[in-house]
Amino acid sequence: MKLTDQIVIITGASSGIGKALAIEFAKRGANLVLAARQYVALCELTETLIQQYGIKAVAVQCDVSVEEDCDQLIKQAILTYGKIDILINNAGISMRALFNDVDLKVLKTVMDVNFWGTVYCTKYALPHILKTKGSVVGVSSIAGYKGLPGRSGYSASKFAMNGFLDVLRIENLKAGLHVMTACPGFTASNIRNTALAKDGSQQGESTLEEEKMMTAEEVAKIIADGVENRTRTLIMTGQGKLTVTLNKFFPAWLDKLVYKTFAKEKDALLK
Numbered sequence: 350m351k352l353t354d355q356i357v358i359i360t361g362a363s364s365g366i367g368k369a370l371a372i373e374f375a376k377r378g379a380n381l382v383l384a385a386r387q388y389v390a391l392c393e394l395t396e397t398l399i400q401q402y403g404i405k406a407v408a409v410q411c412d413v414s415v416e417e418d419c420d421q422l423i424k425q426a427i428l429t430y431g432k433i434d435i436l437i438n439n440a441g442i443s444m445r446a447l448f449n450d451v452d453l454k455v456l457k458t459v460m461d462v463n464f465w466g467t468v469y470c471t472k473y474a475l476p477h478i479l480k481t482k483g484s485v486v487g488v489s490s491i492a493g494y495k496g497l498p499g500r501s502g503y504s505a506s507k508f509a510m511n512g513f514l515d516v517l518r519i520e521n522l523k524a525g526l527h528v529m530t531a532c533p534g535f536t537a538s539n540i541r542n543t544a545l546a547k548d549g550s551q552q553g554e555s556t557l558e559e560e561k562m563m564t565a566e567e568v569a570k571i572i573a574d575g576v577e578n579r580t581r582t583l584i585m586t587g588q589g590k591l592t593v594t595l596n597k598f599f600p601a602w603l604d605k606l607v608y609k610t611f612a613k614e615k616d617a618l619l620k
Contacts, residue, residue, distance in 0.1 A: 350577050353378035355483075356430045358422065360413050360470060361440030363387040366488060366533070368394060369569035370437060375402040377573060382426040382433075384411035385440070405430075413440045413466025414458075423473040434483040435576060436474045438467040438510075441488065446547035447618050448501040455545045456502035463506035468513060475517075482525035484576050487514045489532045491589040495596050495603065498611045499618045518581075527579045531572050534586030535562045 357374050361367035363385035371383055375398040385391045388410040395408040409425050411418045426433050442462045444455050467487055478485060492500055493507030511530055518528035544552040568585065575583045584590045595603045612619040 355379045355434040357435040358382040359437045360384045363390040366565045366568050367439045369565035373569040373573045375404050380405040384409045384422050386412050414461035416469045419469035420473050433477040434481045437486045439488040443544035444502045445499050445544050451547045455549050459502035460506050464509040484527040486529045494593050531583040533568045534589045
C-alpha cells in the first residue's frame, strides 16, 4: 500500500519520533492530522510540511489522556478530510524510579497517556478506519515484552498496549483491518529527558548513552515501511529481537542480565 493521499493521524507529533513520523509520511505524500499538547510547535511543523512537500496537513491541540480531546481529534480529521486511513498512536511518556519509591500518581499519569491515550483515539477512529480497511499502529517498546527496572509504569503501559492491539487485531481479522505493533529499541529522542521522576517532576538529563541509539528518523522510516507492507509486528533492533527470544526460553537468566545492564546506567537505581 502506497501512502500517497492517505489520511494519517499522528499523536505526539510535535517532537521526537512523532515529528519524524510526520516528516516521513509527508515525504511519501500522505495528508496529515497532527496532534500534540504543544500547539505552537505543532503549527510550525504543519506549515513547514505543507510548504516543503505540498501535502495537506492540519494541527490539532490534543492531550490524549483526556477522552474528550481524542474524540474531538477524530471529529476534526473527518471534518477536514471525510475519512481516516491510518491512526498512529505515538504519544507517550516515560518514567524512571523504583516502584518502592515512586508516587503512584506517576504510574497513573504514564498509564493515562500511553495506554488510555491509545484506547481513546482508537475507539473513536476505528469505525472510520474499518470503512477504509486501513491501519491502526501502536508505537510500543521492548519494555512491552520485558519488564525494565525503574520503569514499572512504562513497562506496564506498553504491555497493556500490546495486549490491546492483539485483541483488536483478532476481533477484526475478517474486517480487513491492519493492526501493527511497532517496538523501537532505545531511541535518541526527548522521551527520557521528559521522563517522570519518583515525585512526578521531569527527570531532565538522560541517563543513557544517546549516541549509541537509533535515531527518531530511522524509527519513522521503519514504521512507514511497515504500514506500506501491512506488517504485523516490528521489533526494530537485534537487541530487541534477542530480548524477546531469550524471554521465551530463558526468562530467569534474562532477569539477571537485565539487572546487571541497568545497574551500570548513569546514576543507577539498582546497586
